[in-house]
Amino acid sequence: MSPDKRVWINGEVVGRDEARIDIEDRGFQFADGIYEVVRIYHGRPFALAAHLQRLGRSAEGIGLALRPDVTVLAREIEAFITRHAPADSMLYLQATRGPAPRNHQFPAQPAPTLLFYAKPLPPPGEPAGSTVRLLSVKDERWSRCWIKSMALLANVLAKNQALAAGADEAVFVDGPLVHEGSASNILAVREGRLIAPPAGPRVLGGITRGALVELCPRLGIEVAERPLTEQEALAAEELLITSTTREVAPVVAWDGRPVGGGVCGPVTRRLAQVLRERIEHECREAR
Amino acid sequence: MSPDKRVWINGEVVGRDEARIDIEDRGFQFADGIYEVVRIYHGRPFALAAHLQRLGRSAEGIGLALRPDVTVLAREIEAFITRHAPADSMLYLQATRGPAPRNHQFPAQPAPTLLFYAKPLPPPGEPAGSTVRLLSVKDERWSRCWIKSMALLANVLAKNQALAAGADEAVFVDGPLVHEGSASNILAVREGRLIAPPAGPRVLGGITRGALVELCPRLGIEVAERPLTEQEALAAEELLITSTTREVAPVVAWDGRPVGGGVCGPVTRRLAQVLRERIEHECREAR
Numbered sequence: 001m002s003p004d005k006r007v008w009i010n011g012e013v014v015g016r017d018e019a020r021i022d023i024e025d026r027g028f029q030f031a032d033g034i035y036e037v038v039r040i041y042h043g044r045p046f047a048l049a050a051h052l053q054r055l056g057r058s059a060e061g062i063g064l065a066l067r068p069d070v071t072v073l074a075r076e077i078e079a080f081i082t083r084h085a086p087a088d089s090m091l092y093l094q095a096t097r098g099p100a101p102r103n104h105q106f107p108a109q110p111a112p113t114l115l116f117y118a119k120p121l122p123p124p125g126e127p128a129g130s131t132v133r134l135l136s137v138k139d140e141r142w143s144r145c146w147i148k149s150m151a152l153l154a155n156v157l158a159k160n161q162a163l164a165a166g167a168d169e170a171v172f173v174d175g176p177l178v179h180e181g182s183a184s185n186i187l188a189v190r191e192g193r194l195i196a197p198p199a200g201p202r203v204l205g206g207i208t209r210g211a212l213v214e215l216c217p218r219l220g221i222e223v224a225e226r227p228l229t230e231q232e233a234l235a236a237e238e239l240l241i242t243s244t245t246r247e248v249a250p251v252v253a254w255d256g257r258p259v260g261g262g263v264c265g266p267v268t269r270r271l272a273q274v275l276r277e278r279i280e281h282e283c284r285e286a287r
Numbered sequence: 288m289s290p291d292k293r294v295w296i297n298g299e300v301v302g303r304d305e306a307r308i309d310i311e312d313r314g315f316q317f318a319d320g321i322y323e324v325v326r327i328y329h330g331r332p333f334a335l336a337a338h339l340q341r342l343g344r345s346a347e348g349i350g351l352a353l354r355p356d357v358t359v360l361a362r363e364i365e366a367f368i369t370r371h372a373p374a375d376s377m378l379y380l381q382a383t384r385g386p387a388p389r390n391h392q393f394p395a396q397p398a399p400t401l402l403f404y405a406k407p408l409p410p411p412g413e414p415a416g417s418t419v420r421l422l423s424v425k426d427e428r429w430s431r432c433w434i435k436s437m438a439l440l441a442n443v444l445a446k447n448q449a450l451a452a453g454a455d456e457a458v459f460v461d462g463p464l465v466h467e468g469s470a471s472n473i474l475a476v477r478e479g480r481l482i483a484p485p486a487g488p489r490v491l492g493g494i495t496r497g498a499l500v501e502l503c504p505r506l507g508i509e510v511a512e513r514p515l516t517e518q519e520a521l522a523a524e525e526l527l528i529t530s531t532t533r534e535v536a537p538v539v540a541w542d543g544r545p546v547g548g549g550v551c552g553p554v555t556r557r558l559a560q561v562l563r564e565r566i567e568h569e570c571r572e573a574r
Contacts, residue, residue, distance in 0.1 A: 007310065020310065021307060021308055022306075023306045023308060028308060028312070028314050029439075030437060030439040030442075030443050031437055032439070032440055063447070094316070101406070104439070104443050105447060106443075115310060117310075140429050142427050142428050142429050142440075143427035144427060149440050150316055150317060151318045152316075152318055152319070152391070152438070153318045153438040154429050154431070154438070156313075156319050157350070159392060160391070
């Protein structure tokens, strides 16, 4: 581990190996916390404001008072990235209700744990350059998936079920509906229009998903933010996933059968390119 | 904190303040782990074998290989309790998939984190001596509640919603069915018979619940292990919750209205007494 690795924890910047938490941290004993993953390109965070806005919504969703607040936090993150983040990396941020004698009841005077650190990533490849095979898994998660909490055990189990089946990602399905991937949103192209399931009980409001929805009108692509059925997904002209670290990736298989013609379609490619342009604009040119 | 406080962590017994975990422990970042709470009376654990058996089922449920296995673990726990546990206390045990660079994918070579420690509790009061007021909450949890995982955020939020409403415990209800409390099982007495919802997607197989079900035939109380409807619960002669730390407690209110006549009924009292006798037999007389 390089000595350059640092962790910001409760206002202090410490070496990676010193960043340890108490066994009674509520994040460890109750998954009582939230998190964000922010992609860093050219040493600059992409869509940091949107990530912190979502962090604020998640905090509200679990009744957690963030300290410092997101405005101060944004400055701390910016300063940390400038000093400690590799040019291509991700920032992982986590906030928990902190250490307290174990009890479901909220502590009377919570001392939240807030930490973030950067991890190197390979430079991004060609936009939409890697394809994705999905395994559909029954959605057995809780009904507040719009909160980005660390209660991710169901996501972890689904992801590993997909990998064990030779797929790349699990997609959560419930009855007729397709919700999202284990660590991604899913979108479909039907008759040239983008169908984007909105944030809700079983769908997280993805930042990359949100960026695409915002970009579409400029590209003359109509967007329908509404639930997606499995039948629609299977018959879609194009199917794609979005995530902070994967950006836009075409789905080429669903439970071992080709979807979207088994290749990356033109709308997906265009969206991936335009997203990358926006990333370059925000992270390179704004330097 | 008394210097006597010790934590067993990965085979070592360390001081409480030295027991710290890595920020990339999968228990902290993914709730990728399981736990048990064992009650200690007279310096002896109650129903330790049943707790460890359930730990084994939970581990299997998330594909976690426990190290050491439950046989060795039982010996370690017994030795630890003898040396370090207060006479009246609880043992908290947690096993996670351990530290690894953050990734939903299971680590190729997991190094699980296993820890346990004892915490003092007040000596138990009169059997069934404290009453419980429930607040009903829609069950929005995941569908593998038979796994005792630390993905407890929904339980934590429900419990605090109940406390905020002036109740003592939340009870999860879905459609016509009553599942369980946020940290307890719920049982009803109808026409002298005990109705005990069995372990399943939304019910944990409680150890205290299991002990009661086992005791009933000897007491001439018929048991029906089957789902319980809200209608039945509200009209029950008696309603009770069970948990390791609360043992048996009569439910006297449901959403602010009296249930079970608003007092502890005779079957509940009898069950609480007989459970306590069994505890005394196992923990005191077997010394």
